[in-house]
Amino acid sequence: MEARLxxxxxxxxxxxxxxxxxxxxxxxxxLLRAFGYERRSQENVREIRAELARARIEVNLAVDDPKTLDxxxxxxxxxxxxxxxxxxxxxxPAGGKTVGDRPLSPLPTPAQIAQGRHRDITDVIAAxxxxxxxxxxxxxxxxxxIVDPNGLILTNRHVVDTEEGLSxxxxxxxxxxxxxxxxxxxxxxxxxxxxxxVVPRQGLCxxxxxxxxxxxxxxxxxxxxxxxxxxxxxxRGIVSAARRVCTTNVEYIQTDAAINAGSSGGPVVTEQxxxxxxxxxxxxxxxxxxxxxxxxxxxxxxxxxxxxALRAIGFQEAxxxxxxxxxxxxxxxxxxxxxxxxxxxTEGSER
Amino acid sequence: MRPPAAHHRLGVSLLxxxxxxxxxxxxxxxxxxxxxxxxxxxxxxxxxxxxxxxxASDPTALQDENGFLHFPVGSIQCTLGIVTLEERxxxxxxxxxxxxxxxxxxxxxxxxxxxxxxNRFELSIAKFGLHGDTIFLSAMRPxxxxxxxxxxxxxxxxxxxxxxxxxxxxAEFGGTSKRRDG
Numbered sequence: 001m002e003a004r005l006x007x008x009x010x011x012x013x014x015x016x017x018x019x020x021x022x023x024x025x026x027x028x029x030x031l032l033r034a035f036g037y038e039r040r041s042q043e044n045v046r047e048i049r050a051e052l053a054r055a056r057i058e059v060n061l062a063v064d065d066p067k068t069l070d071x072x073x074x075x076x077x078x079x080x081x082x083x084x085x086x087x088x089x090x091x092x093p094a095g096g097k098t099v100g101d102r103p104l105s106p107l108p109t110p111a112q113i114a115q116g117r118h119r120d121i122t123d124v125i126a127a128x129x130x131x132x133x134x135x136x137x138x139x140x141x142x143x144x145x146i147v148d149p150n151g152l153i154l155t156n157r158h159v160v161d162t163e164e165g166l167s168x169x170x171x172x173x174x175x176x177x178x179x180x181x182x183x184x185x186x187x188x189x190x191x192x193x194x195x196x197x198v199v200p201r202q203g204l205c206x207x208x209x210x211x212x213x214x215x216x217x218x219x220x221x222x223x224x225x226x227x228x229x230x231x232x233x234x235x236r237g238i239v240s241a242a243r244r245v246c247t248t249n250v251e252y253i254q255t256d257a258a259i260n261a262g263s264s265g266g267p268v269v270t271e272q273x274x275x276x277x278x279x280x281x282x283x284x285x286x287x288x289x290x291x292x293x294x295x296x297x298x299x300x301x302x303x304x305x306x307x308x309a310l311r312a313i314g315f316q317e318a319x320x321x322x323x324x325x326x327x328x329x330x331x332x333x334x335x336x337x338x339x340x341x342x343x344x345x346t347e348g349s350e351r
Numbered sequence: 352m353r354p355p356a357a358h359h360r361l362g363v364s365l366l367x368x369x370x371x372x373x374x375x376x377x378x379x380x381x382x383x384x385x386x387x388x389x390x391x392x393x394x395x396x397x398x399x400x401x402x403x404x405x406x407a408s409d410p411t412a413l414q415d416e417n418g419f420l421h422f423p424v425g426s427i428q429c430t431l432g433i434v435t436l437e438e439r440x441x442x443x444x445x446x447x448x449x450x451x452x453x454x455x456x457x458x459x460x461x462x463x464x465x466x467x468x469x470n471r472f473e474l475s476i477a478k479f480g481l482h483g484d485t486i487f488l489s490a491m492r493p494x495x496x497x498x499x500x501x502x503x504x505x506x507x508x509x510x511x512x513x514x515x516x517x518x519x520x521x522a523e524f525g526g527t528s529k530r531r532d533g
Binding site for chain 1: 450451452453454455458462483484485521522525526527529531532
């Protein structure tokens, strides 16, 4: 059971174990941030409570009490001696959380999976498909995945690259429901080959980030992408090597789930629907070897810190800041040169 | 293929000097278009002969549509050909080493290391440069009286230095300083 705990819960558990009285105090704001939420809402408080209850952590955080929902209030977390029931009224409604009438994340919660509900992989993949997007640039197309309901999309840096190797600032995104929108690239990383895009939308379906460090060899993975324009194709494979290092010191997830041109940037998910990586590249062999099924995904935990930082800045604010099209750096300050890589500021980097 | 950025910038500064009326070194080498054509033909022949000395039986097979030759040496891809700068034709060998990293704590030490390496006589005629976001090692020489032996030497030298150094640079600066447990 503990293997499926969220990293934030695992950290809290560790801290509680090290405390003599088994009590930890933390502000509601910190707790929300630890779970990757920018603001409080009844839905995310419910989820946090359910997650903590699964780890047998008691917390004086009530869903309906406006006092404890205040972000500045200090909460008391305590390790419970007995199993805490995940209250049915507190659990997210079947089909996931809602904002108004719109589903926010249609994925089953860990609690539902533990109870044997939503086991059917087709439901999970159908849900992840809703969170997958097609990305179109001037020179090509790729895939992407929504990682925050307020419009944050994760993809590959090489998907948003121009012919000269610079990063695009604006790209076009097609959603699974057939709608489309312009997205702004707000952060990218060339060696890790990821880029983060913001679309001006709220209440999208977002895939929860999993923990790729806990992947085990031979575990089943699913990749979704748009290879050669075949929109939202699903492929299946296993983890061939959970932490493969090639040339540089970057660790990749090696998988045999087929990754082709166009599926770059698409989500690689576990059977539970947790996003563990994004499709990056495939080894096709050299003169001596014709390779098959040697594909690589970039683990999402490299980007976790970046996503948190963007949430803290605010996505719309990030779109207004200067973005270095060379190194993918985002900064607030004025100046003629990028403070990260020293490149002269290029046109089209600022809104 | 476009000329590398560093050469391009040098070209711009020479142009500015010309506008200010500063006497040009290049004017001593002023040639008629016919002379330049002959020189380019001789240079191209010297490059082909040099490639044959390096063991390529049919160098034309390595040529792209712009006349540049591409071939692998160890873990690197070597490119050579004739570029024009300030109406002078030059023989250029260049080897892309790696992409620029994106992490702040890797970029600055890498810049410094490359500048320090450029000042080392072990590099001889080779030098590091940045074109767009690609770090490359290159060597240039005017086409005048270019000899196949010289072509062979330059290609051997640049590709050997690049092949020696690229793995070390990639291992240290090619990835990321980000940690996965963030």
